[in-house]
Amino acid sequence: MSTTRHTCPECDSLVRKQNRESVCTQCGLIIAEDNLDRGPEWRSFDDDASDPKRTGAPLTPTRHDRGLSTRIGRSRSTSPRRRRRMARLRQQHRRSQTRTKRERNQRNAFIDIRQHISALSLPKVVHETACKLFRQAQNAELLQGRSIEGFTAACVYAACRMVSISRTKTEVVGHTKATDNEFDAAFKALNRELDIALGPPAPAEFIPRYASQLGLSAATESRAHEFAIDCRERGISNGKNPSGVAAACLYTAALELSDEITQKDAASVADVSPVTVRNTYSALQS
Template sequence: MSQRAIYGRSFDETDGQTLPAETTCPECDGALRTEGGETSCSVCGLIIDEYRIDHQGGVGGYVDDEETERTGPPLTFGRHDRGLSTTIGWNRDAKGNTLPAAKRRRLNRQRTQNRRAKWRSKAERNLGHACFEIARLVSALELPTVVRESASKTYRTAQQADLITGRSIESMAAGAVYAACRCGGFAVSASAVADVSVSSTDHVQHAYSVLNVELSLETPVIQPGSLIPKLATGCDCSPQVQHRALELATQAVDAGLANGRNPAGVAAGCLYTAVSEHDGVTTQAEIAAAAEVSVETVRSRYQELQDRV
């Protein structure tokens, strides 16, 4: 880490503050050093002064072993041009001065040209549309940016593999979001994605299976335990019931009860068992509705748990 001169401040950032007079530590008389915007004693580590802005140049570049300047945010898969678009502003220059009329007219023409040149092909325009749709779905589902990046990357790969042709952009975008949730371990069902999408649950499932089969996605198996917190919250169960249901889910997996079963059904069976153990009032039908399985499934998973665990 490079070192900066002690108390090196630029003129406009010292307002309202007086610079400390001493250059040695008030506690132990050790030498002071300023590093990363923080002035501390090199001997005892006492922090004398904190300073928000670090003026030293950062390590340039986001790509390893490559000399790149730091300009703007890192590249993202979430935008069709990976976030490298040009934006031409309006009527004022960088210093806030009003532009003369001739220059404004020129900028207007440039803006039009830029808008027309933004898409190099129909495929790129479609990709832009899909990226926008993915961002909208991820936002509506309140999922983190990592899902958006992953879904956009999957969609991009699918487009390169010619999987989008003949299918709707919206359903493939929804399928990519569902795939990103599955691969990232987020407990979001296909019907939850379909609720915020224009596509039906079947279309989302179908798009996901196309992506899964053709692109060989590394989808981990859903564990019943991962579905329980959301299910328990949806049924207003107490933390004790949820805790017991998680225990039962682990036991059910260990006993092989989850093999070949719908994880949502196993989770619902575990939750119902926990509810009945704690004299809860939640019915099988309520749990079945929250888990999107039939009441019969809940009942038979419940029976299996009673017999085997």
């Protein structure tokens, strides 16, 4: 609050300037009002605001053109002639966005990745990471002689592993057109050539999702996490399917806390056989 040394024209009292108004302190008369915002027209969240960006949407790695191209929406006109014209414009615009076969492959791959992300209910960070991995694989010439569908599935699976989100290979491949062999070839190429250094998934990553699908209580889920830690420390989970180990931990915790669950129920959500659950359960009890 700053004070301006001039007087009110009505009562000759002191006028105080606050924000955008000059108001008399005695009678409350508004002497002047400025509705213009004198501040900057841009906002910057970076440390260096010397060159602020004033136009355009932010860049996104989930589109082949990084989101810089214009999109032509649907016309609400009732005129058939205008609708046909807009359809032709959209078609020509889509063709102009990809000048080479490489760009067309990248655009189609990003569309497939977006569909996988939606089908598996994965967060935005997995979407962006998967698109970055595919772009790196294409720049490294890893797609030659391999399936694009296999690489899109492998990128989604690798992105889940990188951000510690539990999705099995069967779940990822089940939502794609790629075969198991195409997925394996693409994932091995990603892991070998890009050196992303993916470790085996931990059984604890699968426990919250499986507990939710089985309708188990929070106490059972917490106890299953303790069993998962015990499996790791005792080496029970070494060389075993982490999804099956997670199902066995949930089954063991449910029996201990009197939750109604069978070995078949636990095995079905983890896509393993009841024998796998039974063997890990026996190892935990020993």
